[in-house]
Amino acid sequence: MLGKLLKYEIKHSARYTATIYLATLAFAAVSVIALVFNSTWLGVMSCFMLYIAGVASVIVTLVSVIKNFYDTLYGRQGYLTFTLPVKCSTVLISKLITSVIWIIVGFIVMGITLLTVFLYAKEKSESIFESFLDSFLVSGLAEMLPSGLVIAETLIMFAVLALLTVITYVGYVFFVVTVANTGKFQSHPKLFGALLFLGIFAGVNTVSNLLTENIPLTFNVATDRVFFAFADMFSVEGTLLSYGIGGTIFSAIVAGGLLALTGYIMEHKVNIK
Amino acid sequence: MANIINVQGLSKSYGKKVVLDNVSFEIEEGSIVGLLGPNGCGKTTLIKILTGLIKDHTGTVKIANEEIGAYTKSLVAFLPDTSYLPDWMKPGDAIEYFADFYEDFNKDKAIRMVTDFGLDPRQKFKTMSKGQQEKLSLILVMCRQAKLYVLDEPLGGLDPAARSAILELIMNNYAKNAAVLLSTHLINDVEKIFNRVLMISGGKVVVNSHVDEIKEKDKTVEDVFKEVFSYAW
Numbered sequence: 314m315l316g317k318l319l320k321y322e323i324k325h326s327a328r329y330t331a332t333i334y335l336a337t338l339a340f341a342a343v344s345v346i347a348l349v350f351n352s353t354w355l356g357v358m359s360c361f362m363l364y365i366a367g368v369a370s371v372i373v374t375l376v377s378v379i380k381n382f383y384d385t386l387y388g389r390q391g392y393l394t395f396t397l398p399v400k401c402s403t404v405l406i407s408k409l410i411t412s413v414i415w416i417i418v419g420f421i422v423m424g425i426t427l428l429t430v431f432l433y434a435k436e437k438s439e440s441i442f443e444s445f446l447d448s449f450l451v452s453g454l455a456e457m458l459p460s461g462l463v464i465a466e467t468l469i470m471f472a473v474l475a476l477l478t479v480i481t482y483v484g485y486v487f488f489v490v491t492v493a494n495t496g497k498f499q500s501h502p503k504l505f506g507a508l509l510f511l512g513i514f515a516g517v518n519t520v521s522n523l524l525t526e527n528i529p530l531t532f533n534v535a536t537d538r539v540f541f542a543f544a545d546m547f548s549v550e551g552t553l554l555s556y557g558i559g560g561t562i563f564s565a566i567v568a569g570g571l572l573a574l575t576g577y578i579m580e581h582k583v584n585i586k
Numbered sequence: 587m588a589n590i591i592n593v594q595g596l597s598k599s600y601g602k603k604v605v606l607d608n609v610s611f612e613i614e615e616g617s618i619v620g621l622l623g624p625n626g627c628g629k630t631t632l633i634k635i636l637t638g639l640i641k642d643h644t645g646t647v648k649i650a651n652e653e654i655g656a657y658t659k660s661l662v663a664f665l666p667d668t669s670y671l672p673d674w675m676k677p678g679d680a681i682e683y684f685a686d687f688y689e690d691f692n693k694d695k696a697i698r699m700v701t702d703f704g705l706d707p708r709q710k711f712k713t714m715s716k717g718q719q720e721k722l723s724l725i726l727v728m729c730r731q732a733k734l735y736v737l738d739e740p741l742g743g744l745d746p747a748a749r750s751a752i753l754e755l756i757m758n759n760y761a762k763n764a765a766v767l768l769s770t771h772l773i774n775d776v777e778k779i780f781n782r783v784l785m786i787s788g789g790k791v792v793v794n795s796h797v798d799e800i801k802e803k804d805k806t807v808e809d810v811f812k813e814v815f816s817y818a819w
Contacts (some may be wrong), residue, residue, distance in 0.1 A: 319685045325674070382632075385672075390671075392670035395638060395639050396659055397659060397687050399659075399687070580641070581641050583639065583641045585640065586632065
């Protein structure tokens with residue numbers, strides 16, 4: 314059943330996001346064409362539009378995740394979703410997977426946007442880039458750069474942390490929307506939902522920041538290797554970067570708990586208007 | 587005959603307002619039950635509980651001897667009183683959706699009925715008229731071989747000709763070993779199809795009779811309804 318739910322989830326949510334993604338990619342293509350044909354006015358225009366579309370794609374994705382969750386569970390489509398012969402936890406998992414996929418796609422589109430704009434700017438201002446590169450090489454900073462493998466491992470680690478963060482925030486949103494549409498809170502769901510989100514966001518982030526700095530568990534990047542250390546982020550020496558991961562792990566555990574609670578509420582306390 | 591629905595001591599409140607107050611009843615297979623009562627009497631709340639849309643109630647509710655859950659939802663074909671299909675769906679999409687999720691759904695029959703009822707398979711749900719939307723929703727529900735059909739106001743907002751067609755659709759397509767629970771205000775139109783009525787008032791079941799028992803007293807369902815709910819006029 315999870316596969317079938319995912320099929321319809323993606324089909325349904327793509328209606329909100331596909332247009333803006335396609336528009337962004339179209340502007341990226343126009344920028345490349347402008348570069349090939351050396352058309353300055355077309356290049357500037359398409360880069361500007363591309364930037365706007367790239368930012369919009371992230372915003373549209375985030376809004377559509379919330380809207381899709383609300384509409385299909387607590388709007389009129391909830392009558393369809395909640396009467397399917399499927400466990401509520403399966404419905405929740407399908408929505409979580411779909412939301413995370415769309416958010417990642419949104420950020421990839423944003424990444425393509427920034428890369429295209431960067432390449433366009435580099436091509437048009439080659440002399441500035443070259444002089445910047447020369448200064449960088451002369452200064453000796455280049456020798457401090459880590460190897461390609463270290464950079465790749467660092468990017469993978471930060472991608473994992475980013476994925477955990479995305480799941481964490483999706484977990485907050487699902488919990489808040491569900492609680493705000495259950496029981497006594499249904500009279501003012503938007504107000505209560507906003508307050509609850511702010512409360513969770515502020516509370517968890519405060520604790521998370523403290524744990525990031527004080528829990529002796531860090532991810533470290535040196536010029537020749539990446540490594541984990543059981544030390545706080547201020548006491549690891551000889552690194553380019555030291556990042557405490559206790560806070561991220563704490564946030565993810567809280568989000569996991571909130572998702573489990575969301576599944577419980579959907580299964581046992583639901584009250585569709 | 588086996589019971590399809592078994593409700594014992596069911597209560598549900600919205601804040602301080604008690605909507606269902608210690609309600610108990612049973613419905614056996616083969617029954618076509620009219621769920622009747624004035625607005626706000628608790629009909630829709632009862633229907634939502636039977637279909638798993640409301641869970642924060644007290645008391646026991648069982649469908650085919652099972653607590654309400656994923657399994658009972660596979661036995662219940664539900665038509666709500668609101669349009670519940672996504673706007674983007676066309677009849678073909680909706681048929682695929684039901685075929686994917688309900689093993690008892692007859693896809694060929696649904697495709698045939700969409701054509702028979704003059705619906706355009708390529709028309710999006712949001713561009714259909716209310717009558718077309720209701721026809722499509724009812725086709726989807728009645729093309730299932732369910733154990734229980736729960737129909738909440740299936741005739742609301744339809745003209746008399748359409749009402750007649752919808753009633754015919756229901757009568758010709760429900761599985762004969764199933765039960766039908768139909769909520770309506772339009773008693774006159776539907777009383778001929780009921781073999782039992784359940785009337786709710788003030789959160790309690792005030793009438794739970796076979797239609798034959800009512801007829802033996804030389805009364806119609808509408809007569810009983812007017813007697814019971816005279817306060818509402």
